[in-house]
Amino acid sequence: MDASTTARGLGRAAVAAIALALTVTGCSSGGSGSTGDVAKTVAPVQDADDINAQPLDKIKDGGELRVALPQWITQWNPYQVDGRYGDAVDIMGYVEAKIFRTDAKGVFHPVPEYLASAELTSTSPQVVTYKINPKAKWSDGKPISYQDFKAVWQSTNGKAQGYNIADSSGYDQISGVERGADDQEVKVTFSTPYADWQNLFNPLVPASMLATADVFNTGSVEKVAVFGGPMKIGSIDKSAQTVTLVRNPDWWGTPAKLDKITYRAMDYPAMTQAYLNNEIDEAPASTSTAYNQLKDAKGTRISTGTPWDEVHISFGGNGALADQTVRQAIGRAIDRDALIKVVNQGMPIQFKKLDNHLYMLNQAGYRNNSGDWAAYSPDVAKQLLDKAGWKEGAAGAPRTKDGQSLELHFVVSDGSTQQQSDMVSAVQNMLQQVGIKMDIDKVSSKEYFAKYVDQGKFDLASWRNTDSFPLSQGVTNFRAPEGDNVFGNYSKLSTPEIDSLLKKAAATLDKAEADKLYNEADAKIWELGHTIEIYQRPSILAVRKDLANEGASSLANSDITKIGWLK
Incomplete structure (x- = not known):
């Protein structure tokens, strides 16, 4: 029940954030390096579930849990x-x-x-x-x-x-x-x-x-008529922006420990203060500003999770980037380790480099398929650009080909945090070193997806993809577009071989064989120069110390009947 998670459950969600921002509303990161000496003691590993796991006999019967909602729920x-x-x-x-x-x-x-x-x-x-x-x-x-x-x-x-x-x-x-x-x-x-x-x-x-x-589309707008779980909706109060859950008296299983869960809609920046004011019982700590305010709060533990949540840089498929060799050159010109250091400033958790487009580090089947395609080497990047016909210019000038300068545009949201901006500036500098001029185009956060990403109007862009789980949920992000339908493949970059491998994997009932096919597809996605994966984005949550069986989200689902307050 990680309040920092933007979208979960039924499919892969694109989130316009490069690193630490929870939304594109522009909450400040507090500047780079303000707490750069924070010990980074947590790394994504298999079986990592930081939920203060406790047996039921140590948990009180009753009590209320208060949770923030990032936006009001209508449907x-x-x-x-x-x-x-x-x-x-x-x-x-x-x-x-x-x-x-x-x-x-x-x-x-x-x-x-x-x-x-x-x-x-x-x-x-x-x-x-x-x-x-x-x-x-x-x-x-x-x-x-x-x-x-x-x-x-x-x-x-x-x-x-x-x-x-x-x-x-x-x-x-x-x-x-x-x-x-x-x-x-x-x-x-x-x-x-x-x-x-x-x-x-x-x-x-x-x-x-x-x-x-009609019932399907409108029958569950701001109401739920029939229940079948351990909890039921007690009230939906739009004016107060609150939703309450209470125990379902007709539940046939082990009763939930909590009497009540109250959700209140509020903006992300407000969650930190609401937690400090004892108005909610958990709050995202995924920016250095929020973390520094919450880490020493009385009766608080910092919980970390490793959900399906990745940060990447996508390449467009037009202009100079229609050439696979140019895309591969950029992959060799970008120092992912350096970018991670930029966005990891001040955080308690070590951001781990991601070398797979389809699996997270803590997911069964993960394999490093990046090969040499993302190995930092400006010299190799220059050789690839030479091969593609882009001639080196005068000192500080971009490369040219057929009278055209090698000039690319990185489209960013104007709601980016300082650390995100620093990361894009770092990419700009890295590309300049190999003769690529990169302009940074800031656009409205409200238009970032609709007018730019969704339309494929970018040379480089970065967003998070969340909850591409199970694996078939991610197939659409790399499959070949059909007519105007690009599915989730906004770059419109694909090959028949990748398409075939992904479709075959999604239809393979044997897990080991499916893993093999997905990883073969991933290796080809790296070679294609479709996307440069950077890191798996951890979830970081401030939680009351006496709250049991609850914390930051990873790959496991919460069992709501076991969440409660310690005796």
């Missing part, structure tokens, strides 16, 4: 296009049927309160059989059944008219959802293999929420 249907905002998806996982949870390695496990079992029962065709816990029911008294699975599929597969869906991935590969031996057995048949089937139907919502296009 509560997680399958509707406006309902994929991360905090809304998380909360719906507490009040509806969260049928799978991931552990610290990102491995999915069925939640026993909902599923007695969920198994791949056939591979040709792919069939998944779910056996629902017979105790599982909705707040209107109806048992959770195959009808709910069927309603999610029918409303979200992209074939139903008028349903404004968030994402059809996986659902569009299902050929049928049928009743098994009884209403609590579900047989889902796929027309083509889909490896990440455990990500589907999660959270499961009642069929009544999806019954018609």
